[in-house]
Amino acid sequence: MKTFKTVRNPSNSRISKVSRIFALILALCFCLPIFSVTASAKSAKSTAEAKPSDLIQVVAEQTGLEPNIDALMEAGYLSAAEKRHLEKYNAFSYAVAWHVLLPAFGIYPYPAEFYPDISPCSSWSNGTVYADARAAGILLGLVDPSIEPNYAISKSDFTALVNKLKTSPKLPILQTDNPYVNAYEDAIASGEAAPWDIHSYRGRNSLLSAYDLIPAGWLATFQSLEYDVHFRLPTSRTPKIPGHTAAGVTNYAEKFIAVENCNPRATLHEFAHFAAKYAGLYVDDMERCYEHESSKVIAIIGIYSSLDFSEYLAEFASYWLLHPNDQSILRELAPETTALTEYLFHVLDYNIPVKTTA
Numbered sequence: 001m002k003t004f005k006t007v008r009n010p011s012n013s014r015i016s017k018v019s020r021i022f023a024l025i026l027a028l029c030f031c032l033p034i035f036s037v038t039a040s041a042k043s044a045k046s047t048a049e050a051k052p053s054d055l056i057q058v059v060a061e062q063t064g065l066e067p068n069i070d071a072l073m074e075a076g077y078l079s080a081a082e083k084r085h086l087e088k089y090n091a092f093s094y095a096v097a098w099h100v101l102l103p104a105f106g107i108y109p110y111p112a113e114f115y116p117d118i119s120p121c122s123s124w125s126n127g128t129v130y131a132d133a134r135a136a137g138i139l140l141g142l143v144d145p146s147i148e149p150n151y152a153i154s155k156s157d158f159t160a161l162v163n164k165l166k167t168s169p170k171l172p173i174l175q176t177d178n179p180y181v182n183a184y185e186d187a188i189a190s191g192e193a194a195p196w197d198i199h200s201y202r203g204r205n206s207l208l209s210a211y212d213l214i215p216a217g218w219l220a221t222f223q224s225l226e227y228d229v230h231f232r233l234p235t236s237r238t239p240k241i242p243g244h245t246a247a248g249v250t251n252y253a254e255k256f257i258a259v260e261n262c263n264p265r266a267t268l269h270e271f272a273h274f275a276a277k278y279a280g281l282y283v284d285d286m287e288r289c290y291e292h293e294s295s296k297v298i299a300i301i302g303i304y305s306s307l308d309f310s311e312y313l314a315e316f317a318s319y320w321l322l323h324p325n326d327q328s329i330l331r332e333l334a335p336e337t338t339a340l341t342e343y344l345f346h347v348l349d350y351n352i353p354v355k356t357t358a
């Protein structure tokens with residue numbers, strides 16, 4: 001199992017800094033004496049910022065949850081970072097509005113990298129939940145692509161966004177060659193599976209973003225053993241580190257991997273556990289790597305790797321796959337683990353089906 005403190009989330013400080021700068025610019029504008037009284041009033045009306053209570057109220061109305069910040073966070077509509085931000089400041093950004101509101105209205109954004117026609121924005125690059133929400137918003141005509149996502153959203157823009165969402169826009173199903181997501185979409189269409197929700201869409205996005213990075217031999221073995229992917233975690237689960245939210249689990253008895261965190265690393269981590277089991281790695285080898293080298297790379301691959309030899313290897317392998325630019329430094333700091341990981345990437349290759357010409 002792999003846990004994460006929060007969803008990939010965003011530097012609040014960045015949002016708050018820009019929000020403060022924006023507020024300062026607004027304050028300066030209102031001080032300029034060249035506006036007539038009417039113009040000033042009009043300007044103040046159109047640029048007043050939406051308040052956190054506005055956002056909480058709308059999400060509560062849509063979801064039937066209590067209109068308080070803790071209830072919305074517990075249900076998954078707000079991240080812990082967003083909760084802290086809303087409690088601290090009297091405004092919030094366009095990015096937060098998009099990320100929180102879309103799922104509340106039943107729109108579950110796909111990873112932004114699947115929409116190459118939408119130009120990414122510099123403040124939230126693809127691979128972040130805010131880029132995902134922005135891409136879905138642009139696709140549905142809810143979001144102006146020229147808006148800077150970190151600016152505080154005005155009350156009038158917030159109201160306009162909510163009104164558009166109330167017309168129930170539908171996000172088109174993403175066309176991919178991902179067999180697990182496609183099978184689930186088919187099951188939804190035939191009424192055999194529940195539609196995507198605030199939990200399952202995160203697991204879906206993790207698998208979508210990670211899929212092409214999963215070593216071919218691992219996937220072939222996964223398929224030949226008839227494993228499945230579940231897009232939400234089993235209900236009974238205890239995080240290995242208190243305070244961390246579980247991100248994924250691999251169940252060998254019931255043959256499935258479950259993920260419920262949009263970070264592609266959650267999927268890669270679980271697949272690494274799966275591969276280590278079916279590769280028949282020796283515990284002695286994994287323990288030796290853990291004891292000799294885990295402390296040298298913990299600052300790069302994260303604290304969860306310090307838990308035990310199994311989590312260390314899953315964290316090392318998932319980080320390696322996701323961050324090719326850091327592979328040389330990992331190789332230098334942890335040569336034994338690198339050798340074991342590279343062996344693991346290919347040891348199951350014999351399961352890759354032989355392609356024949358049609």
Ligand SMILES: [Zn+2]
Nearest residue numbers: 001002311314
């Ligand atoms: Zn794990």
